[in-house]
Amino acid sequence: MKNLILVGQPNSGKSTFFNALSGYKALTGNFPGATVTYQEGELNLFGRIYKIVDLPGTYSLIPQDKAELEAKKFLVKHKDATIINIADSSVLARSLELTIELIELQRPMVLALNMIDVAKRKGILVDEKKLEKLLDIPCIPTSAKRGRGVIEVIRAANKNKVPENSITLKFQKDVEDVIQSLAKKIPSEAIKELSIPARTIAIRLLEEDKYYVKTIEKYDKNIKNHIEKAKNKLEKHHGKEAKFVIAAERHNLAMSIFEQVTTFSKNRETISLGDKIDNFVLHPFLGYIILIAVIYGLFSIIFNVGAHFETLILDKFDLLSKYIETSISNKMLSLTLIGLVQGVGGALGIAIPYIVPFLIGLAILEDTGYMARIAFLADSIMHKIGLHGKAVVSFVLGYGCSIPAVMAARNLENTRDRVITAALSVLIPCSARTVIIFGLVGFYIGKWYAIALYIVNILVIGIIGRILTRIDKKLVPGLVLEIPEYHMPVLKNVLIKTWIRIKDFITVVLPLLIVGSIIMVYMEHYSVDTIINSALKPLTVYLLGLPEKVGTTLIFGIFKKELSLMMLFQALGTNNLGTVMTHTQMFVYAVFTLFYIPCISTIPVLYRETGKKATTYVIFGTLILATILGFAARLLGIIIF
Template sequence: MALVGLAQTGKSTIFQAASSTAVESGFLADSRLGFDACLVNIGLEQAALVDLPALRTLHDLQDADRLLLMALLGGETGHGGKGGFKAPDVLIQVVDATALEPNLALSQELCQLGKPLVIALNRLDEARERGIYINVEALSAALGVPVVPTVAHMGKGMATLFETALNAFRSKTCPIPQLPGPHLRKALAGLNDILDTPAVEAAFHVPRSLLLTQLAKDHTFFTAEMARLFPSLMPAVEEARAEAARHLPRPLAEELFADRHYRAAALHEQVTRLGHAAEKAGWRRGLDRLFLHPRWGLIGTLAVFALVLFMVFEVSTTLDSLTSAPLAAWVGQWEPDSTVGVIGRAVADGLVGLIGIVVPYMLPLVLLLVSLEESGIMHRVAFVVDRGFHRIGLHGGVAVPFLLGLGCNVPALSAVAASSSGRERIVASLLITFVPCSARSAIVLAIGGKYLGWEGVLGIFLLTMLIIAVAGKLLTHRYVQASPGMIQAIPPYAMPQWRRLLAITWERTSDILTTVMPLLVLGSVVLALLSHFGADAIINTLLLPVTSWWLGLPVVLGVPILFGVLRKELSLLMVYQALGTQDIAPLLDWVQIATFLVFLTFYVPCVSTFAVMLKTIGRRDALFSVGLSVGVALGIALLCRVLLQAMNAML
């Protein structure tokens, strides 16, 4: 599929909306005319999409237009056999609805190429705001091609456009030939007879109507080629051209130009009417400007992000204090001495931990994001952030799982598994483990907010964003196969239905019972038994190279670090227990506190996350994720320690 059209019609915007994370660029032969190409998934099919340079006209072929015409008819081999594309099977002409007439002149010329053609009637919203109303059905009938209204910068009509292009390829339906006026056809009859020979058709490989109009003018590329290939026919061609001019009121080239624009103007008048500027489209148009505007669309995305943060740190925190916190306090009164009692307490702790994940953080956040998806808002957020995610090798469709990860990484990984596959699923899953879930964020806010101030907390969260971006770029070298482009549909706004909301929420959270709960309880039992049999000192000794030598922390923090694998909130509680106080400032300086928080932020999220990764991306990549998170945590924590110590020495 090739995107063609005049300059400034929105071709590149459509290409960027559909393009993959790996775009190949090249130049047309012997020129500086650049093109971009990528693979795009359209339903179950895959197509090669090419964004060609602007095409001015086929009427008066300058060098640039001639090279584009040759590429449309025969493809482009590229330099060294790389970076090229085969002759397009389908042409998608991007038309500016606010300046329809000059675009229609090119449309009629493209109809001469004998290839399936689809018109993307772009900027239709701007046309309506200017009082320009276009009869899409009448335009489609007049040209014999499908016409799809689009608003490219908002992603509207993209899915329909590419599905229509795919159907045009399957049906092999070509446009209605746009012939010159009757007086020109009569005048060019003699020249047309000369071209009616197999040798000429075989030599040029272009549609007859295009060759006819090109040879009717002197000093064109086709005229020169005709003189080179068939010198014996040139006297007859020149005589036929002179005979045609004798029957016309002006020179032949001028008559062809005037006829072309007359037919475009007539078609424009046929399918367009002017009226009053369109009224505001109400709240839907207002929301689209908030979520999809090229400049202000980020405001809507940030509003959704703020809503998620409010849900995590206000609503979920309140629910936690009403549900799992009282249960944890009640279970905490049980201090068994026997091995059986310790196991029972560990099972209870595991179940309370499960409730602490599901009830306050998972269910409300998943329900919120499903509601935003069903209403059509999350599709718009995904479209806006798509280009940013391309920089780390992903599509904007993973925005929803990343937002879920702010509450809990477990449902985020399940959402990635449901919405992606292959390389994208693996890379997104690996990166989500670095998204600070509510548990890790709670530790950063509790300790960092108290001892580092808001600047330290902000610095840690900004560091997290930086590491995710850098890790995404580096992972492209491990998982080199780029994902094909994905056409993101922009559905109409809709009111979510409760029955569907609950069904989807259950579908995305049911894995917690079958996969996470057994491992969470088992991990709790194992760690409780280690503590029961006095293995704390052994664990701290084994972790001495990490805690004391590498991170510069007290040796007693080895156990809190290890138990944090079970659930991050345990780390906060056990830090206080290990140090014997909740006021840790006298025992840890600000550099140690910052180092410890950075390490916990990037360290393995929890055993629940690992359990889901085993199921969604397999054992090999799940183990790689553990190694990656441990390596990143150790590396970034050491770097922060060194830099902060140097900064502290300078103060």
């Protein structure tokens, strides 16, 4: 089996390239001893098996966060793997800076000049043959979105070409002299352990890379003295810190190579269509109006599609349940089949009609590049809360699922921001809660009330976030965010993303729903649910004003949020909740389930990311918050409805 490692800067099309190779047959793994994830897949091509690892996007091998650190360590340790560097051809000068760092490792390598079609539209023409000679590695033009050049990259990877003959990737003489002098001080044992050239190690030491310093110190306790002398020499000559000298040299080298291998078409646009669109989309006033319109449009589609299929499907399954009840005399068999039918009906009639259009819409927003623009617009809001702009990444992901939202918080620079962001992200209405909001409030009360719940949710998160950040005040740095080019979404990619996200529902939630439905039927038959409902009566009936029978559904909701709504139909014995619940009760139920305890799949991830103490606070804090807001919704409902 041949190992291939995909490395590239964020928004270089690396994940699209990975999907083009492995499709939806990808596994998500964790680096040993870390919580940073990577994608892994296999490819059968040219009569051999390839293991493909898609590392987190990184701008440099000098790590700025956990993701970049783990990506660098993975590269260093996997000495026999071939590196496939995915570079955005439309911003090639910047992309080449990472390419130069990778070449310094002296590993088998291929450069995929991705988004070559975008570069051509911008009037940038790349001479890949000349670039190959300069870098001494295969350089293949690709468009991963279209699947062009992808197979050629794998074919080139089979050559195991190590860029050892390149004479162009050298810095100025005085800088090279310092590097070579320091390289001679590096113990041979350390060079052997790292399996990279002494020159490369010396460069990393001058850039203050702690990983390399720590490794060298095992063999030479005085290495820091040698590093300081080398740094002082560079700083004295150039008037700035050594790490900035190296960065400037690499930047100049990348620019020099870029100028040698690119030409510009005379008919290129001075202002691209994307820039013209961004004048409106990122406008400080119009941008938010457009954002509201986009979100309203998405929610309207979700509501209209979901409402249409909910009625259509539930009526059919209700008829089937009644038929089983009257036709099968064996009570045990009848109960089991009714539970099975109601479970499948709940999934097909309530969950799927709302989840699928939501996930398709989310994938389209991501693939077009609009999701990054949402993050840009939300940056100022994050600062008002008191969080770093990067926190918005967790919040945006939270609308899909709480688990990746919590995990995304790990890339924030300090513990305070990571814990607060992870805690707030579990309050975001995920796709499962979207089912509750639209399947209950939107369907029975009206879509404007459903949208109002989202607005209330944002306000609550903002208030709680402000309180938490005021407790532990810190200066919040600005957000440096790359805005990718606009792209036309490709149907195949959208469907693959949707499938990856929904297969967990099919493989995990659907079996749980069926088993839960069967259990609920038997609990009702043997009156076990009465015991649970009675125990929860002070909360459900006295405080929230809900029907007593909803108690068991809230327990199921802890396993998977969408189960609470689907089990509600069964607990109340109807496929039309409007006949047994008032609008106020529906609104209260939705508010409570929107904010109460995170699902059981999220809790261990939250524990791993934030620790035992923070997780305990989140569990009990969300329960208290949901109770307070649920009671407030009850009082408000009496006035409104």
